[in-house]
Amino acid sequence: MQPARAHAPGKLILFGEHAVVHHRPAIAVPLPAVQARAEAIPAEFGAGLTVHIPDANRTLRVTGELDREDPLYNALIYPLELALDALNEAIPDLEITIRSNIPVASGLGSGAALATALIRALALALGHPLSNDALNTLVYKVEKRHHGNPSGIDNTVIVYERPVYFVRGSPPAPFTLGAPLTLVVGDTGVNSPTHLAVADVARLYEREPDRIASIFDRIGEIACQARAAIEGGNIAALGPLMDENHALLRDLTVSSPELDALCAAARAAGASGAKLSGGGRGGNMIALVAPEAAPAVAEALRAAGATASFATTIG
Numbered sequence: 673m674q675p676a677r678a679h680a681p682g683k684l685i686l687f688g689e690h691a692v693v694h695h696r697p698a699i700a701v702p703l704p705a706v707q708a709r710a711e712a713i714p715a716e717f718g719a720g721l722t723v724h725i726p727d728a729n730r731t732l733r734v735t736g737e738l739d740r741e742d743p744l745y746n747a748l749i750y751p752l753e754l755a756l757d758a759l760n761e762a763i764p765d766l767e768i769t770i771r772s773n774i775p776v777a778s779g780l781g782s783g784a785a786l787a788t789a790l791i792r793a794l795a796l797a798l799g800h801p802l803s804n805d806a807l808n809t810l811v812y813k814v815e816k817r818h819h820g821n822p823s824g825i826d827n828t829v830i831v832y833e834r835p836v837y838f839v840r841g842s843p844p845a846p847f848t849l850g851a852p853l854t855l856v857v858g859d860t861g862v863n864s865p866t867h868l869a870v871a872d873v874a875r876l877y878e879r880e881p882d883r884i885a886s887i888f889d890r891i892g893e894i895a896c897q898a899r900a901a902i903e904g905g906n907i908a909a910l911g912p913l914m915d916e917n918h919a920l921l922r923d924l925t926v927s928s929p930e931l932d933a934l935c936a937a938a939r940a941a942g943a944s945g946a947k948l949s950g951g952g953r954g955g956n957m958i959a960l961v962a963p964e965a966a967p968a969v970a971e972a973l974r975a976a977g978a979t980a981s982f983a984t985t986i987g
C-alpha cells in the first residue's frame with residue numbers, strides 16, 4: 673500500500689445530449705476549471721477502508737454492504753466496491769479523502785468525476801494502476817447504477833480527459849480543436865436528476881416515434897457539423913448550431929423556463945449562441961462568446977437569475 677493522489681475534471685456537453693442516448697453522435701469536452709480530487713493514505717493494520725468527505729463533514733466505511741438509501745454512499749462507496757471486485761482485492765487498510773468543486777446534479781459530470789478520482793486513487797494505492805479503458809468500463813458501470821440508461825459520454829470524456837466525438841457503442845473518437853473556444857457557463861441553481869429527463873424523452877419517443885426520431889436525427893447532424901467546424905477552427909459556425917440544438921432540446925421537453933431565460937440573456941449580452949448542457953430541466957447552460965465579451969455575458973447571466981456563472985476557455 674502506498675500514498676496516492678488522483679483527480680478528474682468536470683465535463684461539458686457541447687452538442688448532442690439526449691439524442692446520444694439513442695445512438696446519435698454528440699460532442700463533449702473536459703472542464704478542468706472544476707475537479708474532483710481523491711487522496712489515499714495507508715491506514716493502520718485492521719482499520720479497513722474509510723472515505724472522508726470534508727465538505728459534507730462525513731466519514732463513510734466500506735463494509736461490503738451497500739446502503740441504497742444514502743446517496744453519498746451510493747456515489748462514493750459503490751465505485752470503490754466495484755473497483756476492489758474488478759482488481760480481485762480484499763478491503764484494504766486505507767483512508768481516502770475526496771473533495772470536489774463540481775456542482776452535483778447540474779450536468780457537469782460530478783458523479784462520473786468522483787468515481788474516476790476515487791477508483792484511480794484506490795488502484796494507485798494498491799499498486800495496480802488501471803488503464804483508461806479499464807477505468808472507463810468501471811465508471812460506466814457506476815453511471816448505469818445512478819442513471820439507468822446512460823449513453824457513456826460522461827465517463828468517456830472525464831476518464832480520457834480529451835474532447836470526444838461520441839457515438840454510443842463505438843470506440844470514442846478523440847479530436848482536436850482548431851481554435852480555442854471561450855464559453856460562459858451559467859447555473860440555473862435547479863437540481864434536476866438526469867435519469868428522469870432521459871426516461872421522459874424515451875416515453876415521448878415511444879408515443880411519437882417519427883417526430884422524435886427526426887429531432888434526434890437533426891441533433892446528430894448538428895453534432896457532426898459542429899465537429900467539422902470545431903476541428904477547422906470555424907468558431908463562427910458554432911453559435912447558430914448551438915441555438916438550433918437548444919430549440920430541439922426544448923422540443924424534447926428537457927429545457928425549462930430558467931434555461932430558456934439564461935440562454936436568451938446570454939444572446940442579448942452578445943453571445944453568438946447558447947444552449948442547455950447535460951440532462952436539462954435545470955442544471956447548467958453554456959454560451960459561446962468572444963473572449964472580450966465573457967465578463968459581460970457572465971454578468972448578464974447572474975442578472976437573469978443564474979446562481980453562478982463563469983467563463984472558461986477550452987483547447
Ligand code: PMV
Nearest residue numbers: 689690779822823866950951
Ligand atoms: O449527466 P448529465 O446531466 O450531464 O447528462 C448527460 C447527457 C445525457 O445525454 C442527457 C444522458 C446520457 O447518458 O448521455
